[in-house]
Amino acid sequence: MRFLLLCFIFVFSFSIKTQATCSDEDKVPGKLLVVTDGEISIAQGLSSKSGNIWKKISSKKNTLNSLSLNSKTVSSNSSVIYSVEGVRQDDLEKLDYVKSVQSDCYVDIQSNDSLFNFQSWYLSQVGFSNDSITPKREIVVAISDTGFDTNHRDLRDNLWINEAELNGQAGVDDDGNGFVDDIHGYDFADDDSNLQPSLSRDTDHGTHVAGLVSARFNNSEGITGISKNSVKLMMLKGFASNRNTTLGDLLQTIYYAVDNGAHIINASWGVEKTPQGAEVAAINYAVERGVVVVAAAGNSAVPASWVVPANIKNVITVGSLNSQDQLSTFSNYEDSNNIIDFVAPGGDGSQRRNEAVISTGYDGTYVSLRGTSMAAPIVSGALGFLMSQSNSLTAFQAVFILSNSSDNLSLAPYLQSNTETYQKINLENALDYLIANESDLPQINPEIDPVSGFGSRDLASSSSSGGCSGSLEPSSGSIDIAKIPLIIFLLFPLITAILFRKKQG
Ligand SMILES: [Ca+2]
Ligand SMILES: [Ca+2]
Numbered sequence: 461m462r463f464l465l466l467c468f469i470f471v472f473s474f475s476i477k478t479q480a481t482c483s484d485e486d487k488v489p490g491k492l493l494v495v496t497d498g499e500i501s502i503a504q505g506l507s508s509k510s511g512n513i514w515k516k517i518s519s520k521k522n523t524l525n526s527l528s529l530n531s532k533t534v535s536s537n538s539s540v541i542y543s544v545e546g547v548r549q550d551d552l553e554k555l556d557y558v559k560s561v562q563s564d565c566y567v568d569i570q571s572n573d574s575l576f577n578f579q580s581w582y583l584s585q586v587g588f589s590n591d592s593i594t595p596k597r598e599i600v601v602a603i604s605d606t607g608f609d610t611n612h613r614d615l616r617d618n619l620w621i622n623e624a625e626l627n628g629q630a631g632v633d634d635d636g637n638g639f640v641d642d643i644h645g646y647d648f649a650d651d652d653s654n655l656q657p658s659l660s661r662d663t664d665h666g667t668h669v670a671g672l673v674s675a676r677f678n679n680s681e682g683i684t685g686i687s688k689n690s691v692k693l694m695m696l697k698g699f700a701s702n703r704n705t706t707l708g709d710l711l712q713t714i715y716y717a718v719d720n721g722a723h724i725i726n727a728s729w730g731v732e733k734t735p736q737g738a739e740v741a742a743i744n745y746a747v748e749r750g751v752v753v754v755a756a757a758g759n760s761a762v763p764a765s766w767v768v769p770a771n772i773k774n775v776i777t778v779g780s781l782n783s784q785d786q787l788s789t790f791s792n793y794e795d796s797n798n799i800i801d802f803v804a805p806g807g808d809g810s811q812r813r814n815e816a817v818i819s820t821g822y823d824g825t826y827v828s829l830r831g832t833s834m835a836a837p838i839v840s841g842a843l844g845f846l847m848s849q850s851n852s853l854t855a856f857q858a859v860f861i862l863s864n865s866s867d868n869l870s871l872a873p874y875l876q877s878n879t880e881t882y883q884k885i886n887l888e889n890a891l892d893y894l895i896a897n898e899s900d901l902p903q904i905n906p907e908i909d910p911v912s913g914f915g916s917r918d919l920a921s922s923s924s925s926g927g928c929s930g931s932l933e934p935s936s937g938s939i940d941i942a943k944i945p946l947i948i949f950l951l952f953p954l955i956t957a958i959l960f961r962k963k964q965g
């Protein structure tokens with residue numbers, strides 16, 4: 461908080477030099493900030509002014525009530541700042557121990573999450589408001605990823621909890637769902653309940669993605685997730701401790717998420733291929749049950765239609781923007797197959813802007829990464845947040861709203877000239893849209909293609925039709941995909957720009 465205030469003051473002193481006080485609108489009624497030339501003694505008598513309150517702001521906390529204005533300062537070694545209520549400004553200005561008097565002001569951008577300032581570039585870009593807001597219900601977002609620091613102070617209070625396992629016996633599948641001790645999720649790569657990441661080079665990825673969705677909001681710690689505490693995180697580890705990560709393991713995460721109550725699944729991973737039976741079936745399983753799968757578009761600067769699961773019909777696919785609303789240098793892009801549904805901030809490559817997105821890291825740290833892996837959870841968090849603001853909004857209705865309230869950008873891939881229209885999410889507009897239209901939103905029932913992939917924009921957009929055409933690989937399908945060591949090109953940050961790593965003691 462202190463850090464935030466300092467930054468604010470820094471900006472303030474440069475931008476509004478001539479304006480000593482805030483606008484009338486931003487003034488806090490009846491509250492003044494008073495600088496004295498020392499600490500004030502307790503009143504000699506309470507007769508002259510009663511009902512005033514002096515709350516010390518600088519150094520040690522101290523509150524004085526009903527102070528006599530005839531009080532003298534105890535010492536004049538240093539200035540002391542008080543927040544004062546119940547006294548007129550001109551009465552204060554007459555006092556010999558008062559050095560200055562000013563209005564207190566409401567600060568527009570604020571958070572008590574200490575790293576908020578590092579975050580603000582991308583939060584403001586998607587219309588994130590820092591107002592506290594009460595969710596009408598709790599939404600579950602499943603994070604299908606590399607593994608997690610479930611003890612992270614900025615995550616542990618927002619974890620999904622399987623109560624039967626929490627209150628059950630170790631080593632026993634207490635809820636009979638087929639998985640032993642799955643209290644916060646499961647590790648499908650190692651078939652156990654240990655969710656810790658196992659790859660040394662991938663340790664931060666899952667924790668980072670989870671934090672973007674639902675790091676604890678307003679807990680005086682670290683960062684805030686997009687969903688402002690309205691989302692519980694179901695932690696699903698699908699990546700193995702070596703290169704043998706399989707699509708099969710990752711598809712298991714989707715089934716588990718759907719079967720165990722997730723509303724949204726974030727998949728910040730992919731593999732370059734055309735859709736086939738297994739992955740299409742997994743996505744259809746989710747879609748038929750009203751669960752939205754959000755996938756990263758990929759970081760290879762190629763068409764997003766090359767990547768599973770991004771290219772599967774009804775998957776919500778997310779490309780990456782830099783802070784200037786340009787497609788990130790690395791971001792996969794649209795190639796007229798209507799693959800990319802949304803764009804959101806994900807940083808930029810070092811050849812242009814060298815930007816990254818800060819979030820939670822492994823072992824209680826905070827790290828900055830870039831990639832469409834980071835853009836996707838911003839959309840997942842936005843969808844969860846929208847759903848939490850309504851008692852009945854479905855995940856696909858949330859997609860509909862996000863699509864109809866987004867900002868259209870005409871963008872070309874890095875070093876290319878062919879532009880396409882992309883939809884940048886806008887949380888503020890989305891919430892307004894929900895409030896204005898909640899009673900007459902259409903039912904969104906995505907068309908299920910039982911066989912093939914390709915095409916997704918028809919889902920997110922109210923007007924466009926189809927998008928499901930073209931050269932589909934027939935799903936002849938009985939490849940045992942779980943046995944193939946696929947080269948999952950994790951949509952990893954190309955480079956890990958570590959602003960700092962803050963140990964949590
Ligand atoms: Ca279980
Ligand atoms: Ca158990």
Ligand SMILES: [Ca+2]
Nearest residue numbers: 573676681683
């Ligand atoms: Ca926080």
